[in-house]
Amino acid sequence: MILDSNKTLNIPAKMSLMDVSKIFSLLQPKEEDEEDNEHGQALNQAVISDDVGGLAAMLFQDTYRRCINNRSGWGIPVTPLRTAAAHGNLRCLELLLEHGAEVDSLDVKAQTPLFTAVSGKHLDCVVALLKAGADPNGSTYNNCSPVLTAAREGDVDILRELLQFGAEIDVWPKVPEWASNATACRGPLYISAVYGHLDCFKLLLLHGANSNYNCKSEKMLARIKQPKTVLEMCLRHGCGVEYIQLLIDFGANVYLPTLIIDKTTKQNEAVLLLLKKRVCPKTLMSQTRLAIRSYLPMVNKMAAIDGLDIPQILKNYLKHIT
Template identity: 60%
Template sequence: MSCRDAMASRGKIAVLLINAGSMLKLRTAEEEKRSCEISQLRQAVLQNNDRLLDEMLCQEIYKKVINCRGGWGIAGTPLHAAVSKGHLSCLQVLLAHGAIIDCVDVKAQTPLFAAVRGKYLDCVLTLLKAGANPNGSSSNNCSPVLTAAREGDAEILKQLLKHGAEVNSRAKVLLWTSSARVSSGPLYLAAVYGHMECFKLLLLYGADPDYNCTDAKLLSSDKQPKTVLEMCLRHGCGVEYIQLLIDFGANVYLPTLIIEKSTKQNEAVELLLRERGNPKALTSQCRLAVRRHLRKINKINCIDQLEMPTSLINFLQHKAAPVTVL
């Protein structure tokens, strides 16, 4: 390239940079005002000043940005900010002024997901009653149910399940191995983190006791997928977890771990062997059959509404019979 061509090329580059700089300044000027308004809304939320927030949202300039994410370093909307701090009154104001309930932040997390993660039950209930999707966003790798099961928050988990959350929830992004993909559902998480109440709650609401997964394609991708029962044995979960899985119909013939000499779960293994050698009682088999049918027709949450004696309803819900004092 000649010296003259090089000079011409540099001149063109300089012009392009000047034009780009001018456009950047124009965009920044246009966005700066909006960013300031979003920031002011966010500050009112973070200060839990619901009265000021209400006054601001009565003005069109603030109403326009109610569903906007913040500026640099701000991942979510004012609604995300409210639930992340547990500011219920601000959450209610935002919803009353038309905030989108299932808006997502930069990680595709909905406000409900943030409320579950923060363990703010009142915010969770408010969002669910207002129509929030109990499964969160399909674009996010995790889900509210998975988070609640891992954190051991039984009351929040119960509310999610009562409002129709998927009990066999799966991580959206597949993990490295097929066995990890299959065994990473909420039932598995509740067990390995030692959250017995959540574990039983998931089973009561119809969690699959074998794989905690209903994705046939995912299950078929591994020649020997690991069951929840086997993973509980591997992780040293207490015998009460094994007993619950058996009671809720887990296939006791699937695990192969019990033949390994290295296992230290002697009591759990003995329980499993006894179960293999003795058929289930007819009453237990009837309970499993009824519960499977209710789960199939998506009515597992309606057991307490069945027209039958309370004692039978309690039996279907695995509740102990009351002790009669003579």
């Protein structure tokens, strides 16, 4: 039984009537707690109304400023910063950050303000939170992540910002070991393909997404009886030939997928391309590009290419710019 964020009650098996009375008296909110709750609600209401002036006036008072990270409101109690991120109210969000709002505070779903801003497709709020030091991967306690969400929604601009700030590329939904199956390692690359977001698909590959299994955990792959490659899943879901070509360009092993070619196969052009690549080795230039990219850091690979002391035409080639 939780009294507040800092106190926990250990209730004995047998209690007297006096013990019960003491517990109920402890559970009653203190006068100062009620006042803090009212101040927290007032901050949240100002954010919801996008009342920057009113919010600023309150934050200049110590009694309100000390409640800046309090969770309040009906339904799911949330901090004012989380409210600003959810509503896309950038000016309020920036003001709260200036006054010391906790950038990675969690709600009851273990979602950070950044995750909420990504879910709401509020690019300006996403950028402001990242610049303020928000973890681009969200919370380790949440089953999802900002990158997975952006890839699913096709928000290429938000996805680009997350990756530039060092977000992990080959992430996957968190599941217990006993529930591991082929869906467990379906990361953002797979998701962007299934939902038909080609721009996100290419961006993830440019930043170093695993082009074979979209999963970097050998332990997880070992737990799955028949892990499916991204190539195979693209064929099964009827993705266009451009997806197959991109995977091949970024080094996918064309011999890994198990091809079942029958009358239900919709993407004959994609299958033919894959079969052709199985008998035609990669060019030396292509192999060189893959080799150079493999030595670059995973975090913000595009910036690493820009930092190379090579002609711009070669930088463009490493970025697959033709």
